[in-house]
Amino acid sequence: MDFKGKVAVVTGGGNGIGRAACLGFARHGAKVVVVDRDAGGAEAVAAEIGRKDAIACIADVTRAADVQAYVKAALDAFGSIDCFHNNAGIEGRIAATAEYEEAVFDAVMGVNVKGVFLGLRHVLPVMVRQGRGAVVNTASIAGLVGTPGMPAYVASKHAVIGLTKVAAGELGPLGIRVNAVCPGPIATRMIEDIARQVSPNNPEGVEERYTAGIPLRRYGTAEEVANVVLFLCSDLAGNVTGAQYVVDGGRTAAPAGVSQGKLP
Known part of the structure; x- marks a missing residue:
């Protein structure tokens, strides 16, 4: 886990899993480019790391010009992009497919799919020129199974896994690895927003219901996901590419009602 002399770019780096990844990369010696549309969040994380080791880039990942700008900023500041955590994402609304708003669907697909694609589109050529690089896209267990009431989010995260596999196959012969991480419920702003949407009058009760279906009986932490990233x-994962690493406390391995902590 030695990233000395390496440069990591993290989208959605101002909060949650992205913030934890930025701090983790820095802790292990990397220079870090914190990318987020939340200027305050990005600036705060860069300041926490230290200005000689990190820069903040304000960007909308759905805009090609913004993506090109954060790639250029990384190269201008630090000279390379060795690690790319393609992480920015939004949850959208909780609603049945038959009632889902088209504008919300488009917004979720824009950030979660187009944003990931544009990141790959403009970072991968840099890695090809360098002859090295590792990418981790943030998918979700929603990219592996369906979640009623989240058609846009589920569709977008399935797409992220598809993009991961395609890029891994294309870039493997060049020594560039592309993987995905699939978090389950993680104690971040996103799960708090989902809980408020599901149960406005009792969001705390949502956590109780969700964790009852997780063998570890708790939400994961942003740091636990970042550690996998x-x-x-x-270099410890030098032979890993095209994979989806699940970080969900066992939720997809033992769905609700299967694991009760005791033998049948």
Whole structure:
């Protein structure tokens, strides 16, 4: 887990899993480019790392010009992009497919799919020129199974896994690895917003219901996901590409009602 002399770019780096990844990369010696449309969040994380080791880039990942700008900023500041955590994402609304708003669907697909694609489109050529690099896209267990009431989010995360597999196949012969991380419920702003949408009058009760279906009986932490991201970007994962690493406390391995902590 030695990232000395390496440069990591993290989208959605101002909060949650992205913030934890930025701090983790920096802790292990990397220079970090914190990309987020939330200027305050990005600036705060860069300041926490230290201005000689990190820069903040304000960007909308759905805009090609913004993506090109954060790639250029990384190269201008630090000279390379060795690790790319393609992480920015939004949850959208909770609603049945038959009632889902088209504008919300488009917004979710824009950030979660187009944003990931544009990141790959403009970072991968840099890695090809360098002859090295590792990418981790943030998917979700929603990219592996369906979640009623989240058609846009589920569709977008399935797409992220598809993009991961395509890029891994294309870039593997050049020594560039592309993987995905699939978090389950993680204690971040996103799960708090989902809980408020599901149960406005009792969001705390949503956590109780969700964790009852998780063998570890708790939400994961942003740091636990970031640790997997760092592993996948490190030389320790040198033979890992095109994979989806699940970080969900066992939720998809033992769905609700299967694991009760005791033998049948």
